[in-house]
Amino acid sequence: MTGVDYGRFPSPCYILDEKRLRANLALIDRVQKEAGVEIILAFKGFAMWKAFPIVREYLPGATASSLHEARLCFEEMGVPAHTYSVAYIPEEFEEILGYSSHLTFNSLSQYRRYRDQVLAHGRKISMGLRVNPEYSDVTTDLYNPASPHSRLGVTAEHLADGLPEDIEGLHFHTLCESTSFALEKVLEQFEARFGHLLPQLKWVNMGGGHLMTRQGYDVDHLIGLLKDFREKHEVHVILEPGSAIAWTTGELKSTVLDIVDNNGVKTALLDVSFTAHMPDTLEMPYRPRVLGAGEPGTGLHNYRLGGTTCLAGDFLSEYGFAEPLEVGDSVLLSDMIHYTMVKTTTFNGVRHPAIGLWTAHGEAVVFREFDYLDFKNRLS
Numbered sequence: 199m200t201g202v203d204y205g206r207f208p209s210p211c212y213i214l215d216e217k218r219l220r221a222n223l224a225l226i227d228r229v230q231k232e233a234g235v236e237i238i239l240a241f242k243g244f245a246m247w248k249a250f251p252i253v254r255e256y257l258p259g260a261t262a263s264s265l266h267e268a269r270l271c272f273e274e275m276g277v278p279a280h281t282y283s284v285a286y287i288p289e290e291f292e293e294i295l296g297y298s299s300h301l302t303f304n305s306l307s308q309y310r311r312y313r314d315q316v317l318a319h320g321r322k323i324s325m326g327l328r329v330n331p332e333y334s335d336v337t338t339d340l341y342n343p344a345s346p347h348s349r350l351g352v353t354a355e356h357l358a359d360g361l362p363e364d365i366e367g368l369h370f371h372t373l374c375e376s377t378s379f380a381l382e383k384v385l386e387q388f389e390a391r392f393g394h395l396l397p398q399l400k401w402v403n404m405g406g407g408h409l410m411t412r413q414g415y416d417v418d419h420l421i422g423l424l425k426d427f428r429e430k431h432e433v434h435v436i437l438e439p440g441s442a443i444a445w446t447t448g449e450l451k452s453t454v455l456d457i458v459d460n461n462g463v464k465t466a467l468l469d470v471s472f473t474a475h476m477p478d479t480l481e482m483p484y485r486p487r488v489l490g491a492g493e494p495g496t497g498l499h500n501y502r503l504g505g506t507t508c509l510a511g512d513f514l515s516e517y518g519f520a521e522p523l524e525v526g527d528s529v530l531l532s533d534m535i536h537y538t539m540v541k542t543t544t545f546n547g548v549r550h551p552a553i554g555l556w557t558a559h560g561e562a563v564v565f566r567e568f569d570y571l572d573f574k575n576r577l578s
């Protein structure tokens with residue numbers, strides 16, 4: 199039981215639970231305080247800006263991957279962003295500088311191209327370089343930034359002669375929903391390959407993928423690792439998780455529109471789409487929990503869950519429900535706050551789910567509902 203009164207929200211709707219968000223943030227805050235590090239939110243995973251005032255009670259800022267995310271940080275979090283982009287767009291660069299406190303380059307050629315412009319900017323901006331430790335525990339290539347010939351980050355062979363001038367920090371990101379023990383292995387590789395540069399650095403950004411809010415994550419081991427690294431190298435340490443912040447903090451409410459039967463397999467058609475509203479369920483892929491349902495079985499009412507787009511694969515394989523589903527029933531898809539809202543499309547013109555908050559005081563707040571113009575205005 200989540201304690202959320204789902205009946206008070208429209209359908210479909212992403213519903214963030216403030217209490218669960220605060221519980222995650224409190225844990226993350228404990229890590230930053232006890233380890234003496236800085237933890238910022240990666241917008242790419244969670245950018246529901248109406249919730250930023252809550253996030254800011256615990257975290258000092260955010261990391262941005264583009265001009266738009268940097269601007270969102272500046273305007274809605276009230277602080278300049280730690281910006282890193284795979285490749286900056288020349289016409290946007292000056293504006294990005296205005297919204298950033300830290301600026302990380304993905305390659306030495308980007309550094310050479312933009313360094314003087316950063317130095318000429320009125321406000322001091324700390325420059326960093328993303329490096330590739332060429333090690334990751336992530337086995338799916340789609341999510342592995344350290345896979346062979348990866349485009350993400352400079353490899354050690356290019357930095358044998360030392361740190362480029364005016365670079366104050368190094369950034370790496372090679373984890374995805376990983377444990378502190380995976381980070382420990384990455385740190386060994388990082389030190390082996392880039393250790394000669396560490397004495398000149400002001401900061402090291404260890405990227406995201408630290409799923410410290412997942413049950414069973416060894417938080418004390420993480421704190422120990424970060425503290426040791428910081429003390430050994432006398433360097434400021436930054437972490438920028440996305441998933442960990444919004445992990446299991448809310449549901450996507452949907453409604454059964456129809457039930458079809460094809461050769462004994464029933465599909466409940468929902469007013470949401472897996473490809474348009476929860477793309478990771480198909481891309482990663484992963485199987486979300488559905489509240490009140492489990493794996494299919496005998497004695498249960500088994501249904502595939504179908505999305506409303508024309509994509510043949512826009513469905514999840516069967517779930518078992520204790521009672522038969524009826525048209526109009528709610529189906530609540532669990533853990534649908536991170537990497538959902540930020541990745542949606544309006545493919546097939548499907549209605550975008552509303553965005554709401556179940557407050558700590560038991561109020562249902564709907565921040566945004568979407569309509570025809572949201573669909574139309576993305577096109578021309």
Ligand SMILES: Cc1ncc(COP(=O)(O)O)c(C=O)c1O
Binds near residue numbers: 408
């Ligand atoms: C550079 C960088 N930082 C941070 C993150 C956030 O990772 P996560 O949401 O897995 O914590 C990502 C995710 O892809 C990333 O590419």
